[in-house]
Amino acid sequence: MIEVYAITDRDDMELPGEGGLERVAHGAIAGVYAQVAQRPQRASAEALWQHERVVERLMDGRAVLPLRYGTVLASERELEQVLADRAAEFTGLLDAVRGRVELALRVLDEPEAAPAREASSGRAYMDALARRRQRGDETAALLAPLEEIADATRKRESAAGDLTRWAFLVERRRLDEFNARLAELRSSHPELRMTCTGPWPPYTFVTGER
């Protein structure tokens, strides 16, 4: 049984020493994996960070498509078959993320802008929803300077709709520029509640349609 970490360009560079990594290649791409005795049972913070460290080391000098955590296949032969079946898709994705990293931004909508469940009437509820939608549009407009620097942007809303998660795919060489614009945004709009983390492997940009 193997746990798969990532799909990468096929290259002759040494794999990171950590994690007992091996790889199987097909054409111009390769799958990186480790032998495991059993499937991961729990997503402990420690296990997730350990996994993340391995993927980050892999990113050192190569383009990487990180896999969903917990991806376990029966054998390397099975992985090779996946590479063969989806070679064109993976090659395209590798080209899209090469030299780029992901930055994570969360923006919290002001609590008072969230429509109250107990809104006195359907009309009041609809008004509150419309106000919040407008706020969301305004926030998106404010984030335009970040979006300009990014090669791709993804936006996902929390189920409650009050927390928006943005992901930006940015060239490594433009990270300083991104940080400068973010700092500018923070000082000119202190009312925006934002957290930004990264750089991450490009998880959000390899997920596919959903």
Added chain:
Amino acid sequence: MSSVGRPQAAFEREVALVDLVDRLLGEGVVIAGDITLSVADVDLVYVGLRALITSVGSAESKGLLGPGGA
């Protein structure tokens, strides 16, 4: 998260963990139909997320998050 170093303050660690969970368990290439980890595993990590993010404003004013975040 390598080039900016591991976040030190507890708050930054928490924020980074939430972003990590979102990515490892919710994103990434899917090649196997039977990812074993359940949403319940994720929920465990999510406990307190709302309170955490809500406290961002005050945390930033204390200088815990520099430009560019954790």
